[in-house]
Amino acid sequence: MFMGSIECTESGMAVATALTAVESSGSAAGGAILAVDNITKRFETSEAAIIAVDGVSLSVAHGEFVGVIGPSGCGKSTLFNIIGGLLDGYEGTVKVAGDLVRGPHPAIGMIFQEESTFPWRTVIDNVAFPLEIVGIAKGERYERAKHFVSLVGLDGFERRYPAELSGGMRQRVSMARTLAAQPKILLMDEPFAALDEQTRLLLGDKVLQIQQELKQTTLLITHNITEAVQLSDRILVMTYRPGKLKRMIKIDLPRPRSSEIVSSEAFGRYVAQIWSDLREEASRGLHADEAAKLKQGGQS
Amino acid sequence: MSVPITRTSWFPAVLSFGTIFATMLLVELFIRFGLINRFIVPLPTDIMAALPRVIIEEQVFSRFLLTAAEAFSASILVTIFGVAGGALLYRFRLLREATETWVAAVAAAPLVLIYPLYLVIFGRNATTIVVMGFTAGLAPVMLKTLEGLAGTRRVLIDVGRSFNLTPWQQFWKILFPAALPTIFVGMRLGLIFALINIVGVEFLINFGGLGQLINELAERYDLAGTYAAISFVILISINVFILTEWLERWLRPVE
Numbered sequence: 001m002f003m004g005s006i007e008c009t010e011s012g013m014a015v016a017t018a019l020t021a022v023e024s025s026g027s028a029a030g031g032a033i034l035a036v037d038n039i040t041k042r043f044e045t046s047e048a049a050i051i052a053v054d055g056v057s058l059s060v061a062h063g064e065f066v067g068v069i070g071p072s073g074c075g076k077s078t079l080f081n082i083i084g085g086l087l088d089g090y091e092g093t094v095k096v097a098g099d100l101v102r103g104p105h106p107a108i109g110m111i112f113q114e115e116s117t118f119p120w121r122t123v124i125d126n127v128a129f130p131l132e133i134v135g136i137a138k139g140e141r142y143e144r145a146k147h148f149v150s151l152v153g154l155d156g157f158e159r160r161y162p163a164e165l166s167g168g169m170r171q172r173v174s175m176a177r178t179l180a181a182q183p184k185i186l187l188m189d190e191p192f193a194a195l196d197e198q199t200r201l202l203l204g205d206k207v208l209q210i211q212q213e214l215k216q217t218t219l220l221i222t223h224n225i226t227e228a229v230q231l232s233d234r235i236l237v238m239t240y241r242p243g244k245l246k247r248m249i250k251i252d253l254p255r256p257r258s259s260e261i262v263s264s265e266a267f268g269r270y271v272a273q274i275w276s277d278l279r280e281e282a283s284r285g286l287h288a289d290e291a292a293k294l295k296q297g298g299q300s
Numbered sequence: 301m302s303v304p305i306t307r308t309s310w311f312p313a314v315l316s317f318g319t320i321f322a323t324m325l326l327v328e329l330f331i332r333f334g335l336i337n338r339f340i341v342p343l344p345t346d347i348m349a350a351l352p353r354v355i356i357e358e359q360v361f362s363r364f365l366l367t368a369a370e371a372f373s374a375s376i377l378v379t380i381f382g383v384a385g386g387a388l389l390y391r392f393r394l395l396r397e398a399t400e401t402w403v404a405a406v407a408a409a410p411l412v413l414i415y416p417l418y419l420v421i422f423g424r425n426a427t428t429i430v431v432m433g434f435t436a437g438l439a440p441v442m443l444k445t446l447e448g449l450a451g452t453r454r455v456l457i458d459v460g461r462s463f464n465l466t467p468w469q470q471f472w473k474i475l476f477p478a479a480l481p482t483i484f485v486g487m488r489l490g491l492i493f494a495l496i497n498i499v500g501v502e503f504l505i506n507f508g509g510l511g512q513l514i515n516e517l518a519e520r521y522d523l524a525g526t527y528a529a530i531s532f533v534i535l536i537s538i539n540v541f542i543l544t545e546w547l548e549r550w551l552r553p554v555e
Contacts, residue, residue, distance in 0.1 A: 114455040
């Protein structure tokens with residue numbers, strides 16, 4: 001499972017995935033609750049097949065916070081949808097506590113990049129939604145939902161509708177709703193992408209606090225380096241299309257953490273290290289985008 | 301700092317009623333100065349004066365109840381079959397591709413012309429009128445239901461999928477409430493189309509209700525009374541529209 005092989009990117013440059021030592025000595029090696037093994041996903045287009053994710057393997061241990069970072073178009077969201085059971089037709093396997101994932105799995109809770117609260121439900125009804133689905137009585141589900149509303153710091157907003165809340169508050173409602181289902185693994189796809197940097201850092205604090213309190217196993221998909229370093233125990237860097245795992249970086253920053261850590265020297269070193277890995281991939285992505293646009297322009 | 305008058309909450313309502321009043325005043329003046337023939341369009345003041353007479357002497361209340369009962373029956377049918385039809389078109393892609401154009405064509409067609417056929421099938425009775433209203437209102441409700449369901453944000457459907465919802469739960473807990481505002485637009489259109497056709501067919505077949513009242517007053521050449529009855533029907537349509545808006549706000553308090 002993600003054992004430091006030498007992989008070649010499209011540009012021909014050998015990328016040493018010097019990860020074996022860290023992976024085997026890291027927390028994931030023992031009791032991995034999430035095991036993703038050799039996932040490959042192709043999308044057929046009218047011109048050719050596009051390989052979105054290519055042979056990705058990773059594992060996440062109980063209580064661990066793992067970040068997956070990569071440039072736009074590297075297949076992060078495809079990977080998110082595959083692990084969450086929303087996408088099929090791929091090669092490889094996803095297992096949760098040894099159980100093969102063949103579709104949406106009750107042990108996996110998903111938080112989406114796009115705003116996903118139900119606008120017709122109040123905050124409390126949004127959060128109680130997964131409990132309502134499984135048939136928990138109204139009184140009990142409200143009681144439980146209140147706990148999660150409080151956990152994300154939205155006490156007093158229970159009877160408000162999403163339209164009455166800010167973007168950050170709505171994302172917290174989504175988070176509380178997912179946590180209310182008490183998933184074993186929390187899967188987050190750039191949950192703060194639409195928010196400004198300051199709100200993003202503060203919500204990062206909230207995520208850290210929740211993770212600390214619940215010992216929640218979390219897999220975060222992001223393209224934001226600061227966010228990934230602030231939150232993660234390990235960061236997996238992905239290449240631009242086809243999306244492969246390029247490197248794994250263990251984040252040895254002390255826990256409990258807060259957003260204050262972003263000003264530390266060690267934090268800056270991690271950010272620089274990840275950027276040096278990502279830079280080549282991001283510029284490849286940028287050039288590919290420009291070439292595609294040029295081609296489109298030429299055809300039209 | 302004082303709020304400009306155009307930004308006050310009551311200004312739109314005043315502007316709305318003011319515009320109606322100004323138009324009526326203009327028509328009144330045009331008629332009085334001979335620019336409009338008073339044997340074609342009666343004086344607005346005469347129409348207003350005729351309204352109480354029409355209401356009292358022409359048993360408007362009982363006629364209104366008949367039209368309302370027909371409109372209510374047609375509305376129930378339109379809502380049930382329109383929403384169900386739209387949901388079916390959404391669910392079965394092939395059905396949608398095969399029929400959507402036809403449904404859209406039906407929505408734009410002058411369906412009232414079909415009433416002689418209904419007279420033959422159902423006879424000269426309330427059933428013909430209800431079926432006519434139903435026919436007229438069905439297509440907009442179906443199309444708007446389809447539009448609303450198809451326009452549900454992908455992420456909301458994915459949230460439902462991530463919680464392992466059954467197809468039934470997916471429909472009632474996510475798709476239907478998400479589509480409700482658009483469905484209501486269709487229902488409002490459908491109900492108004494149904495009401496127009498109901499009054500129209502009452503007028504054409506001279507069978508009870510407010511349509512028959514307009515027909516009778518026109519045949520008596522009671523122009524002011526005819527226009528007063530027409531105004532009454534317009535007022536009812538406006539109220540139906542407002543009622544559906546309230547109902548929507550009650551079902552979807554904040555968006």
